[in-house]
Amino acid sequence: MQRREFIKGSAILGLTAIGTPAIVGASGMFHGTSQRRIHRILSADRVNVGTLPVLRAFAGNQQDYVSPYVLFDEFGPVHVNPGADPLRVDAHPHAGVTPTTYFLEGTGHHKDSLNYDFQIGKGDFMMFSSGKGAIHMEESGQELYEKGGDYHGFQIWLNTPAMYKFDDPSTTVFRYADMDMINNDQYNARVVLGELYGAKSGIATQSPAFYYHIKLKPDGRIDIPTDPTHNAFVYSIKGTLEVEEARQLKKNQVALYERGDSIIQLYSQQGAEFLVLGGQPLNEPVYSYGPFVMNNEDQIRRCIADYRSGKMGDPDAVNR
Incomplete structure (x- = not known):
């Protein structure tokens, strides 16, 4: 049996006093002693999932910096002509993980073995x-099939805490009203999960997590407060961000932050669009075998057996 094993490592957390911010050099950034430090900047890799082109920022690795998230894909942007064959990922199983889907442009069709069959579109979160x-x-x-247009969004997996791995599955779609907004002269921000400056998402998660979709205006900046014991990372969708130590975060790159400090400071001279995600690390072993994300090999074997025996549903029926 082939598998990938990813074990959560440890991290030393420090306490930092909040100091008075100051301008860094000739940049547009403020710098304070509570600013989070960047561990590493990664570029997303191009892969295909089914017939869908995807940019993959991470998949099972980097858990010490991205947990409770476990996989990050940006699908598209790709233009779909009217009447063209759908971009499609055929029926496949999941267990022990919560794939989330967030649409920036276009529409999608979801069908599953829980008897859900629906269309989702721009601004929706599943x-x-x-x-x-x-x-x-x-x-x-x-x-999109009838009218054509752009197809663009994110599928990002939230790992399921060990105590919920074998709960009954469910599918839920959330709309604009479930996600709060912040609009000001510096930026627009949608709070998909968690809370930011008093704006709260109405979407519950099995462990503390946040997910912000932010558009910085030209010469705009934002300081994002986080729990110093939680993980955090930033993914650039459009434009270039100035991040810690005046480093540049370019389109389709992800900055992984260290723990121990609170504030993530971001600035863009020309304007930028990006996601900020993170949450409480699960601090649990992660065993991944394709679409199954569990805590040990025996659980993986159980998932494979359940799928093969039909306990997860009939893929042929879902594909029809």
Whole structure:
């Protein structure tokens, strides 16, 4: 049996006093002693999932810096012509993980073994909480097939805490009203998960997590407060961000931050669009075998057996 094993490492957390911020050199950034330090900047890799082009920032690795998240894919942007075959990922199982899907442009079609079959679109956020196991199919939606247009968004997996790994699966779609907004002269921010400056998401998670979609205006800056014991990372969708120590975060790059400090400081001269995510690290072993994310090899073997025996559903029925 082939598998990938990723064990959560330890990190030393420090306490830092909040100091008076100061301008760094000739940049637009403020610098304070509570600013988070960057561990590493990574560039997303191009892969195909089914017939869907994807940019993958991480998949199972980097857990000491991204947990409770476990995989990060940006699908598209790709233009779909009217009447073209849908971009599609055929029916496949998941267990022990919650794939989330967030649409920036276009529409999608989701069908699963839980008897859900629906269209989702721009601004929608879906959580496929796979628990002990379920099957789903994903493809570009009916509106794109009829009218054409751009298809763009994110599928980002939240790892499921050990105590919930074998719960019953569920599928939930959230709309604009479930996600709060912040609008000011520096930026617009949608709080998909968590809370930012009093704006709160109405979406519950199994462990503390945050997920912000932010658009900085030209010459705009934002200081994002975080729990120093939580992980945090930033992914650039469009434009260039100035991050810690005046480093540049370019399109399709992700900055992984160290723990121990609070504030993530971001600035853009020309304007930028990006995601900021993170949360409480699970501090649990992670065993990943394809779409199954568990805590040990015996659980992986159980998932494989359950899928093969039909306990997760019928992939042929989901594909129809």
